[in-house]
Structures are given as structure tokens and as C-alpha cells.
Amino acid sequence: MKLSIEEKQELENIYQSFLHDEKIMRMKDVPMHRGSNCYVHSFRVAKLSIKRAIRHFKGNLKHILIGAILHDYYLYDWRVEKDKKSKHLKSHPRTAIKNAENDFEIDEDIKNIIKTHMWPINFKDFPSSKEARIVTLADKTIAFKESMTSKKFKAKRMDKYLNKITNLFD
Numbered sequence: 001m002k003l004s005i006e007e008k009q010e011l012e013n014i015y016q017s018f019l020h021d022e023k024i025m026r027m028k029d030v031p032m033h034r035g036s037n038c039y040v041h042s043f044r045v046a047k048l049s050i051k052r053a054i055r056h057f058k059g060n061l062k063h064i065l066i067g068a069i070l071h072d073y074y075l076y077d078w079r080v081e082k083d084k085k086s087k088h089l090k091s092h093p094r095t096a097i098k099n100a101e102n103d104f105e106i107d108e109d110i111k112n113i114i115k116t117h118m119w120p121i122n123f124k125d126f127p128s129s130k131e132a133r134i135v136t137l138a139d140k141t142i143a144f145k146e147s148m149t150s151k152k153f154k155a156k157r158m159d160k161y162l163n164k165i166t167n168l169f170d
């Protein structure tokens with residue numbers, strides 16, 4: 001899929017508007033995967049999803065981009081909020097949808113991407129669209145990479161990670 005300059009710019013503008021949104025920045029306070037945070041994680045997933053979608057000529061890129069950015073928009077630390085700990089894996093996609101609906105305008109396709117990103121852990125929520133499949137796979141790739149990096153190393157590299165997500169297209 002070859003994007004025109006205008007198409008690329010439109011996606012980059014959407015990406016930038018989320019990246020600098022104060023509501024989205026709250027994800028920086030949500031730790032995840034050994035020293036990463038939800039903000040860095042989500043924009044890494046968004047970048048990888050768009051890269052793969054373009055490479056494989058797949059899907060509605062705007063839906064993929066927004067769905068990926070918001071897929072973990074649950075805004076709590078399950079390690080601190082003990083009542084959420086046991087249910088977190090299964091319930092956080094629905095919490096993310098609720099928060100995303102409150103704070104942004106999202107359509108059913110985007111909700112579906114968020115809802116199904118934990119497949120196959122949430123086995124009933126199969127990612128039925130190609131957009132959802134791209135995001136769930138990119139999420140797993142990034143989560144795996146984050147889990148393979150040590151906590152200490154990652155804390156030191158946080159600035160570098162933040163630098164890597166400053167633009168959708170490098």
C-alpha cells in the first residue's frame with residue numbers, strides 16, 4: 001500500500017493529537033511490562049500496527065491507529081488497586097472502551113479493536129476484523145519485547161523509548 005503525502009500527513013496529525021493530549025498522558029502514570037509504561041507501550045503498538053498494515057496492504061488505517069493508541073486506556077495500576085488485580089486480564093479491554101467513549105469519539109470498529117485485543121486470553125472475544133487482528137498481534141510483539149528487557153535497563157532507556165515514539169512515520 002503506497003500512501004500519498006496527504007494520507008501520511010493526516011495519520012501523523014491524528015497520532016500527534018493523541019500523543020500530546022493531556023488525557024492520554026495519564027497513561028504515563030500506568031506502569032506496565034517491567035519498567036515500561038502504558039503511554040510508551042500504546043504508541044509503540046500503534047506504530048508497529050500501522051507499519052504492518054501498510055506493508056501488508058491491510059485495513060482502515062485510521063481505525064487501526066486510534067484502536068491501537070486506546071487499546072489499553074484503562075487508566076489504573078492493577079498492582080496497586082488490589083480489587084482489580086484478579087480480573088485485570090479479562091476486564092481491562094472493557095474498562096478501556098468505557099474510558100475511551102467518555103473522552104473521545106470512537107465508533108464500533110474501534111471499540112471492536114479494543115475489545116478483542118486480549119484474544120486468545122479472552123477466548124470469546126475473537127478479533128473478527130483484520131484491523132483488530134493487526135492490533136492484537138502488534139500488542140503481543142511489543143509486550144514480548146518489553147518483557148524480554150530487564151527492568152533496570154528499561155528505566156535507564158525510558159528517554160530513548162520516548163524519543164522513538166515522537167512521530168508515527170520516522
Ligand SMILES: [Fe+2]
Nearest residue numbers: 071072092117
Ligand atoms: Fe491490554
Ligand SMILES: [Fe+2]
Nearest residue numbers: 041071072139
Ligand atoms: Fe497492550
